[in-house]
Amino acid sequence: MISDDLVRAATGGDRQATAELFAAVRPLVTRYVRRRVAPDAVEDITQDVCERLFAALPSYRNHGRPFMAFVCRIALNRIIDVRRSAAHNLVVLVDELPPAADDEPGPEQLLLRAEQAEAARLLLDQLTDEQRTVVVMRIFGDMSFVDIATVTDSNAGAVKALQHRALDHLRKRVARSQRRARAFTSLPATPCSTSKESR
Numbered sequence: 001m002i003s004d005d006l007v008r009a010a011t012g013g014d015r016q017a018t019a020e021l022f023a024a025v026r027p028l029v030t031r032y033v034r035r036r037v038a039p040d041a042v043e044d045i046t047q048d049v050c051e052r053l054f055a056a057l058p059s060y061r062n063h064g065r066p067f068m069a070f071v072c073r074i075a076l077n078r079i080i081d082v083r084r085s086a087a088h089n090l091v092v093l094v095d096e097l098p099p100a101a102d103d104e105p106g107p108e109q110l111l112l113r114a115e116q117a118e119a120a121r122l123l124l125d126q127l128t129d130e131q132r133t134v135v136v137m138r139i140f141g142d143m144s145f146v147d148i149a150t151v152t153d154s155n156a157g158a159v160k161a162l163q164h165r166a167l168d169h170l171r172k173r174v175a176r177s178q179r180r181a182r183a184f185t186s187l188p189a190t191p192c193s194t195s196k197e198s199r
Contacts, residue, residue: 007067011060018057026050028068029075036079036143045082049075073150076143084136123170131166134159 002024009017030046037045052074060070124132133152137143145156145163152159 002067004062004067007060007062011057013058018054022050022054025053025068025071029053029071032072032075033079037082041082045075045078049078052078069150072147076147076150079143080137123173126173127166127169131162131169134162135166135170138163 002021006017006021006024010021026046029049030042033045033049034042049071053071056070056074060067124135127135130152134148137148145159148154148159149156
């Protein structure tokens with residue numbers, strides 16, 4: 001349990017209190033991060049979160065919420081940055097990759113993944129910024145509605161509503177694309193005439 005007295009002393013510049021605070025916080029951050037990213041990224045992200053927390057500590061104000069809510073917000077923001085970068089670069093973290101039959105994916109698998117990632121990116125571009133943020137955090141970040149609400153200064157109900165509207169919009173876009181594709185493939189083939197025009 002992190003006491004308010006310890007937090008006050010640390011935010012006031014007490015070095016011993018700061019050391020004790022980070023000794024207590026770091027294992028909690030590690031556990032929080034480990035649930036949300038690939039194993040090989042845990043240590044780097046945890047260290048980055050602690051550095052950001054140290055920089056933000058002087059500006060911390062107790063508004064009636066637990067200090068760990070402040071810490072978790074910093075951690076979630078960092079995780080979101082990682083996930084957004086992964087989505088933007090058409091890369092997913094290790095724990096989100098489907099199991100492969102072989103150690104190395106073949107060219108067909110790589111092409112399929114690239115096509116799927118590009119299709120996902122194009123679909124996300126159709127959403128509003130708020131909708132895209134929620135979908136990315138839910139899908140790429142595997143975050144709960146409560147976690148997303150904490151980061152976005154919203155509430156779980158509003159986040160659920162945003163996701164519902166976003167997914168509904170995406171379903172309609174996909175359905176329209178499928179209808180156009182079916183209409184195109186059902187067009188009769190135009191015969192190519194090989195006969196010469198009579199003079």
